[in-house]
Amino acid sequence: MPQSTALLTLEGEVTLAHVGDLYHQLHHQIQTCTESHITLDAAGITALDSAGAVLIQTLPRLAERHQKMLAIQNIPPPFQEVLEYFAVEAAAPVPPASPPSFLERLGDGVYRAYQSVVQLLVLIVDILWWSVIGIFNRSGARRGAFMEQCILLGSQAFGIVALILFLIGFVTALQSSAQLRQFGATIYVANLLAIGIARELGPLMTAIIVSGRSGSSIAAEIATMKFTEELDALKTMALNPIRFVVVPKFLAMTLCIPLLTVFANIMGIAGGFLVGITYLDLSAAAFGNQVLEALLLKDVLTGLIKSVSFAWVITIVAVYRGFNFKGGAEGVGIATTSSVVTSIFMIIVVDSFWGILFYFG
Amino acid sequence: MTEPIIRVTNLSTKYGDRFVLRGVNMSVNSGEIMIILGGSGCGKSTLLKHIIRLLHPYSGQIHLFGQDITRMEEHEFEPIQRQMGVLFQNGALINSLTISENVALPLQMHTRLPDDLIWEIVRVKLHLVELDHAYHLFPPELSGGMRKRAALARAIALDPQILFCDEPSAGLDPVTCLEIDQLFLKLNRQLGMTLVVVTHELESIKRIAQKITYLDQGKALFSGAFEDALKSGIPQIDQFFLKSAP
Numbered sequence: 001m002p003q004s005t006a007l008l009t010l011e012g013e014v015t016l017a018h019v020g021d022l023y024h025q026l027h028h029q030i031q032t033c034t035e036s037h038i039t040l041d042a043a044g045i046t047a048l049d050s051a052g053a054v055l056i057q058t059l060p061r062l063a064e065r066h067q068k069m070l071a072i073q074n075i076p077p078p079f080q081e082v083l084e085y086f087a088v089e090a091a092a093p094v095p096p097a098s099p100p101s102f103l104e105r106l107g108d109g110v111y112r113a114y115q116s117v118v119q120l121l122v123l124i125v126d127i128l129w130w131s132v133i134g135i136f137n138r139s140g141a142r143r144g145a146f147m148e149q150c151i152l153l154g155s156q157a158f159g160i161v162a163l164i165l166f167l168i169g170f171v172t173a174l175q176s177s178a179q180l181r182q183f184g185a186t187i188y189v190a191n192l193l194a195i196g197i198a199r200e201l202g203p204l205m206t207a208i209i210v211s212g213r214s215g216s217s218i219a220a221e222i223a224t225m226k227f228t229e230e231l232d233a234l235k236t237m238a239l240n241p242i243r244f245v246v247v248p249k250f251l252a253m254t255l256c257i258p259l260l261t262v263f264a265n266i267m268g269i270a271g272g273f274l275v276g277i278t279y280l281d282l283s284a285a286a287f288g289n290q291v292l293e294a295l296l297l298k299d300v301l302t303g304l305i306k307s308v309s310f311a312w313v314i315t316i317v318a319v320y321r322g323f324n325f326k327g328g329a330e331g332v333g334i335a336t337t338s339s340v341v342t343s344i345f346m347i348i349v350v351d352s353f354w355g356i357l358f359y360f361g
Numbered sequence: 362m363t364e365p366i367i368r369v370t371n372l373s374t375k376y377g378d379r380f381v382l383r384g385v386n387m388s389v390n391s392g393e394i395m396i397i398l399g400g401s402g403c404g405k406s407t408l409l410k411h412i413i414r415l416l417h418p419y420s421g422q423i424h425l426f427g428q429d430i431t432r433m434e435e436h437e438f439e440p441i442q443r444q445m446g447v448l449f450q451n452g453a454l455i456n457s458l459t460i461s462e463n464v465a466l467p468l469q470m471h472t473r474l475p476d477d478l479i480w481e482i483v484r485v486k487l488h489l490v491e492l493d494h495a496y497h498l499f500p501p502e503l504s505g506g507m508r509k510r511a512a513l514a515r516a517i518a519l520d521p522q523i524l525f526c527d528e529p530s531a532g533l534d535p536v537t538c539l540e541i542d543q544l545f546l547k548l549n550r551q552l553g554m555t556l557v558v559v560t561h562e563l564e565s566i567k568r569i570a571q572k573i574t575y576l577d578q579g580k581a582l583f584s585g586a587f588e589d590a591l592k593s594g595i596p597q598i599d600q601f602f603l604k605s606a607p
Contacts, residue, residue, distance in 0.1 A: 020474045023475055023478055049552055055478065229449045232449065233449060
């Protein structure tokens with residue numbers, strides 16, 4: 001007894017632009033047809049490219065998954081070849097230039113400084129714009145890139161940040177106790193440490209460590225991408241390098257540095273706590289109470305505001321240095337070094353600005 | 362007569378005060394293979410980078426698909442970009458992604474194909490360039506020639522209407538060179554793909570050229586059919602083909 005056969009047709013342009021829709025349509029038809037044997041009539045195809053060829057060759061396997069047999073027939077001869085080819089299986093010396101005069105050099109210097117400022121401002125606007133767009137619209141960014149960057153720039157920095165802040169808290173408590181002991185005021189080590197770390201040392205040291213660790217890696221990565229034409233390749237694929245490369249890093253830094261700062265504050269105070277209960281003979285409860293009494297919400301918040309601004313400074317400086325990279329492997333080194341030096345300098349400048357604002361504000 | 366798919370009109374550009382291209386004219390019809398050739402530093406790669414809009418000209422016009430790309434905003438150029446593939450001289454693969462992820466990237470970003478179809482297309486494209494075994498490898502784990510072949514697979518991932526190649530044969534052995542040329546011819550014949558290839562490999566030119574543009578010190582000495590170039594009697598072109606001949 002002959003088996004019943006379902007007839008499906010494939011016609012029109014079977015090209016990349018239509019393959020997605022055709023796949024879903026045929027998948028649905030294969031899934032819902034009741035016959036176990038299906039014949040696909042491809043006589044009506046008017047255009048076929050590699051994506052179309054892959055689609056046609058994928059269909060029998062798709063049918064097999066649904067316990068059905070699919071046979072393709074009537075493929076027009078010119079397209080038969082395409083299908084087989086994309087088978088799934090299978091000069092006068094130049095006189096030296098005269099050295100520029102003082103005025104030319106001065107003019108050149110001013111012009112370069114002006115260009116750098118303009119480039120930096122354009123970069124900042126670009127990063128901020130695409131970061132805001134990136135929060136609401138995920139297209140144009142690679143899936144999982146933000147989480148990848150959070151792990152790379154944030155969580156992997158936790159160990160070193162925690163250790164350094166613990167030691168700083170420890171040493172600060174030890175040094176200050178030597179002075180406060182003379183006045184019998186060793187309990188105030190807790191106050192000094194809590195305020196000092198939450199307002200100043202926590203955010204500042206975290207930013208400096210992250211700048212050395214993650215800022216340098218961002219600058220080096222972007223400089224290398226420019227050197228190996230990866231950034232140009234992204235542009236030719238209609239992908240914006242700021243959006244694709246920079247925005248995930250910028251958003252990850254904006255989230256991770258404040259979080260690292262909170263952990264850094266806790267570890268710094270823990271370092272002082274160790275000195276308090278061992279060397280200063282303070283009770284754990286007394287030290288804890290003193291910290292909580294001394295610390296205001298404002299102290300923690302100002303520290304966090306600072307840390308967000310530091311995150312932006314580190315990322316923008318690193319990206320700017322990376323994009324302005326010139327030369328080969330040596331240029332990558334220069335971009336990395338100048339990124340760290342500039343960002344540490346800018347962190348201190350921004351910290352001073354916040355210090356003055358919060359002191360008088 | 363139909364509008365050429367690429368038309369460069371009176372294109373001039375300069376780096377600093379030095380003119381690199383001077384009044385270059387060139388046109389390529391759909392489905393043709395155009396070779397841009399000339400000595401080192403004559404402006405071949407610069408001309409290519411202008412046509413794919415990585416550089417902006419000092420003066421002149423460049424029409425792709427009938428539209429002047431020198432007067433376009435970035436967002437207006439994007440639909441045109443999706444119809445062209447570019448093979449860079451050094452491959453320019455994204456080093457943090459595997460070879461298959463590199464080839465899948467344009468498909469994932471610019472199409473709504475289901476994932477299993479995307480990975481099938483990636484497999485076919487890697488098979489075409491004989492890199493089936495490199496599917497899960499990262500670019501730094503491959504040789505220069507393999508990286509270039511992987512980059513070619515990425516450039517043709519979207520079956521572009523125009524494929525631009527900057528020195529596709531440089532650094533490759535003659536056999537791989539021949540295979541890449543055969544792939545170019547197949548893409549041209551079977552998909553009607555237009556190719557613009559910058560090269561000075563004589564054997565490669567003889568195998569695939571339909572039209573050539575010969576650049577000398579930033580000027581196009583000749584732009585037209587390959588057979589006509591050989592009969593043109595232009596001394597530089599005669600010298601190029603005679604001196605390069607074995």
